[in-house]
Amino acid sequence: MTKQDRAVRTRLALIRSAAGQFEARGYVQASLAEISAGAGVSSGALHFHFANKAAVAEAVEHAAARALRRAAARGRDGDGCALQRLVDVTHQVARLLCADSVVRAGLRLNAEAAAGRVRDLRREWRECVDDLLAEAERQGELAAGVPPHRTGAVVLAATTGIEVLAREDHGWLARPSLTDLWQLLLPSLAAPHLAGALDPAGTRPGHVDADHAETGLSLANTL
């Protein structure tokens, strides 16, 4: 392994260790000593990569943002029924959160930071949801009288609630919660010709390992 490879691996290990600490103890309680110990490196090695705790948190948040944007883009830019892609992208994001502590910790750090930040992942998620609902409306996939923007607010509220509840109990990210949500929402949302054609459990099988590998890749890309 070259010196550069080792540096990349150390940085990744520090980001993963920090995510675990932030998730378990919160940003304020997390200590740099435990982050470096968790990554199996000296505190000198930590300080070679990161000036302080805020810099480690920024790296965790940045990695999470990349992974989440990638998952959202896959859903948004696909083809076929937009309403089904909306269902699918919620399941994909939940799988990503379920599989990867860096994504969970980074999303939480972002949400807890003061308002008015440049990078607002909830706002980006809302845009992804709204884009897919607007596309569904253009394609005649929505039932009469369903306002896309107000429906986007309901989807944002429900998915935000699942993410927040999952901080205490990861079971909320498992497939049934989202499937139950879509099972109740889709009959009101979908145009009659789509009745029965949409799958509330999502149409793309879970690729937790692939998602996880991709997050690793996106982490490497942040270096």
Place this chain on the structure above:
Amino acid sequence: MTKQDRAVRTRLALIRSAAGQFEARGYVQASLAEISAGAGVSSGALHFHFANKAAVAEAVEHAAARALRRAAARGRDGDGCALQRLVDVTHQVARLLCADSVVRAGLRLNAEAAAGRVRDLRREWRECVDDLLAEAERQGELAAGVPPHRTGAVVLAATTGIEVLAREDHGWLARPSLTDLWQLLLPSLAAPHLAGALDPAGTRPGHVDADHAETGLSLANTL
């Protein structure tokens, strides 16, 4: 005003000031000096009522719990259609949160405290939702194939999301968010004979002032 009345008023003023500080700056950043200044009393007066910041937070949380339990009990113990009472109680809790910073701050302090606490307001809310859905099932108000417990999880997720999003933007607690949610959920939830008979906007007109006065009362009762 008797000496005792003055003490009651000072304690209430401190609880309101603390709630404002916790809401605006978070528990960690809030300072006792600003809490006493906000209540218009000396720091000596604050320490007469509360040993430390944790004790003020406990009083805020306790007051919020009483007000929320009262609102939930009003919904749970009413009569008539249980599904409509579930819709109504969500609107009542939202109005309470909208009107009263003590309830907002107390609920948030409770949610952010470590897991495994004796007083878990989200768990109590889930029980209220589940009780009303179970009653709705017993009364034949649910559509065939709607599992009450899994539906309760969806309602908990959506209402938790609204509460969390409202921390940044109180507009989430205004009536349309919940009305939109119920407008989408009720057609799937309700038995066919109730179609059109349920009001997603709630059947009890808002009594924000009354709710607010009651919270004041419940605060006084905590003394």
